[in-house]
Amino acid sequence: MTDVTITVNGREMKGSVEDRTLLVQFLRGNLGLTGTHVGCDTSQCGACVVHVDGKAVKSCTMLAVQASGSSVTTIEGLASGADLHPVQAAFREHHGLQCGYCTPGMIMTAVDMIQRHGSSLDEETVREELDGNICRCTGYHNIVKAILSAAGASQPQSIAAE
Amino acid sequence: MYETSYHRPTSLEEAANLATEKGDEAKYLSGGMTLIPTMKQRLAAPEALIDLRHVGELKGITVNGRSIRIGGGVTHAEVAMSDEIKSVCPGFASLAGLIGDPAVRHMGTVGGSVANFDPAADYPAALLALGGTIHTNKREIAADDFFLGLFETALEEGEIVTAVSFEAPDQCAYEKFRNPASRYAMCGVFVARRADGVKVGVTGAGSSGAFRWSDGEQALSSDFAPEAVDGLTVSEADMMGDIHGSSAYRANLVKVVTKRAVKKALSH
Ligand SMILES: Cc1cc2nc3c(=O)[nH]c(=O)nc-3n(C[C@H](O)[C@H](O)[C@H](O)COP(=O)(O)OP(=O)(O)OC[C@H]3O[C@@H](n4cnc5c(N)ncnc54)[C@H](O)[C@@H]3O)c2cc1C
Ligand code: FES
Ligand code: FES
Numbered sequence: 001m002t003d004v005t006i007t008v009n010g011r012e013m014k015g016s017v018e019d020r021t022l023l024v025q026f027l028r029g030n031l032g033l034t035g036t037h038v039g040c041d042t043s044q045c046g047a048c049v050v051h052v053d054g055k056a057v058k059s060c061t062m063l064a065v066q067a068s069g070s071s072v073t074t075i076e077g078l079a080s081g082a083d084l085h086p087v088q089a090a091f092r093e094h095h096g097l098q099c100g101y102c103t104p105g106m107i108m109t110a111v112d113m114i115q116r117h118g119s120s121l122d123e124e125t126v127r128e129e130l131d132g133n134i135c136r137c138t139g140y141h142n143i144v145k146a147i148l149s150a151a152g153a154s155q156p157q158s159i160a161a162e
Numbered sequence: 163m164y165e166t167s168y169h170r171p172t173s174l175e176e177a178a179n180l181a182t183e184k185g186d187e188a189k190y191l192s193g194g195m196t197l198i199p200t201m202k203q204r205l206a207a208p209e210a211l212i213d214l215r216h217v218g219e220l221k222g223i224t225v226n227g228r229s230i231r232i233g234g235g236v237t238h239a240e241v242a243m244s245d246e247i248k249s250v251c252p253g254f255a256s257l258a259g260l261i262g263d264p265a266v267r268h269m270g271t272v273g274g275s276v277a278n279f280d281p282a283a284d285y286p287a288a289l290l291a292l293g294g295t296i297h298t299n300k301r302e303i304a305a306d307d308f309f310l311g312l313f314e315t316a317l318e319e320g321e322i323v324t325a326v327s328f329e330a331p332d333q334c335a336y337e338k339f340r341n342p343a344s345r346y347a348m349c350g351v352f353v354a355r356r357a358d359g360v361k362v363g364v365t366g367a368g369s370s371g372a373f374r375w376s377d378g379e380q381a382l383s384s385d386f387a388p389e390a391v392d393g394l395t396v397s398e399a400d401m402m403g404d405i406h407g408s409s410a411y412r413a414n415l416v417k418v419v420t421k422r423a424v425k426k427a428l429s430h
Contacts, residue, residue, distance in 0.1 A: 043195070044344075056264055056265045057268050057269055058269075061194060061195060061269070132262065133263075
């Protein structure tokens with residue numbers, strides 16, 4: 001067992017974990033932050049995306065011990081009080097989810113994408129950057145719309161058939 | 163995942179000493195983007211993990227004129243976003259931006275990718291075509307002598323990839339034909355053109371990992387145009403064949419993707 005200290009959503013959290021514990025297990029199991037999901041066993045689906053030191057990473061593919069000393073933001077850390085984060089609000093506004101399973105990872109990926117590209121985001125870049133986030137329900141279209149809207153970027157002119 | 167123990171050295175020396183101490187039950191852990199999925203599937207079960215992410219000597223990108231040196235611990239995202247690399251060798255930066263997805267690029271490193279030598283890894287194609295050098299904590303190895311076969315490199319036990327380096331060519335480009343599901347290369351081709359000739363590195367297609375396509379190099383050295391490879395045939399015998407594509411399909415891809423890469427290089 002190893003003692004870890006991770007700042008999660010602004011609060012310093014301590015725990016004692018087996019070295020093989022994944023970050024996502026620590027977040028969900030030890031801290032009860034079950035907003036971060038696990039959708040695959042192969043590091044491909046992105047349901048588990050959180051930010052570690054400001055960057056989107058797959059928390060199913062990182063050990064909790066690797067994250068010790070780092071700052072982690074999960075979906076629970078985005079809203080301020082009752083006010084949704086702009087990306088969360090855009091997903092609601094544009095109906096960017098159906099079952100919602102992929103949504104926390106989609107939103108964390110989207111926030112990271114918008115941080116890097118800002119309003120210069122375009123549809124092609126959004127679709128390309130969603131490479132590591134799989135949605136079983138929506139066909140992605142409204143997710144792309146929500147992300148462009150939250151970025152303050154222009155919406156696609158024509159709507160491609162999915 | 164089987165049990166393991168985690169170690170966090172902060173210098174190369176400390177990391178190498180830990181590796182000696184733990185012996186062949188230890189593995190270095192960089193981005194973990196290959197090693198952790200493999201451990202989760204219980205295909206690897208190192209008793210000790212030596213985390214290289216806090217070793218300062220592995221960080222940093224240096225561009226001196228047209229000489230580029232990238233630390234082993236530099237992430238794919240850092241390579242893709244480096245203005246310095248983009249200004250002298252845009253083909254290399256754009257290759258890094260095609261690896262995996264943003265979250266994978268934030269963690270995965272050049273050193274880990276080169277050491278792992280997955281048959282579909284992107285960097286090896288570039289390093290072969292660029293005549294690059296792999297630097298370790300013990301020596302320098304030319305890319306041609308480093309990549310030996312499937313997941314097999316010249317690295318000895320405990321040896322650490324500290325950097326890769328190369329001279330930017332006059333023109334270069336990387337073209338990646340992706341498997342639509344995994345997004346790994348079914349065939350990725352890096353072409354690099356210099357006054358003394360053209361080199362072609364191919365990944366994803368060969369049955370023993372990335373290789374240099376010498377027939378293509380000869381043809382393109384005398385005429386750097388997509389049509390130059392039209393008359394060539396690639397031997398199926400040396401190609402990978404699996405559920406995603408037969409060896410005949412991949413042999414044809416080598417030509418098609420090379421032509422696209424040349425076209426891209428000419429348009430830069
Ligand atoms: C969803 C997904 C998609 C991907 N797509 C692609 C793709 O399209 N193209 C591509 O090329 N790759 C792809 N990858 C692999 C990715 O690029 C990995 O980052 C890379 O192969 C390994 O780098 P790492 O730093 O993560 O190494 P790790 O996983 O930490 O280590 C890999 C191996 O190398 C050893 N090692 C690590 N660092 C060093 C070092 N400095 N010196 C010596 N040995 C070392 C480790 O002991 C281990 O055996 C993908 C991965 C995932 C999860
Ligand atoms: S659960 Fe992490 S990528 Fe699927
Ligand atoms: S909304 Fe159901 S998986 Fe995306």
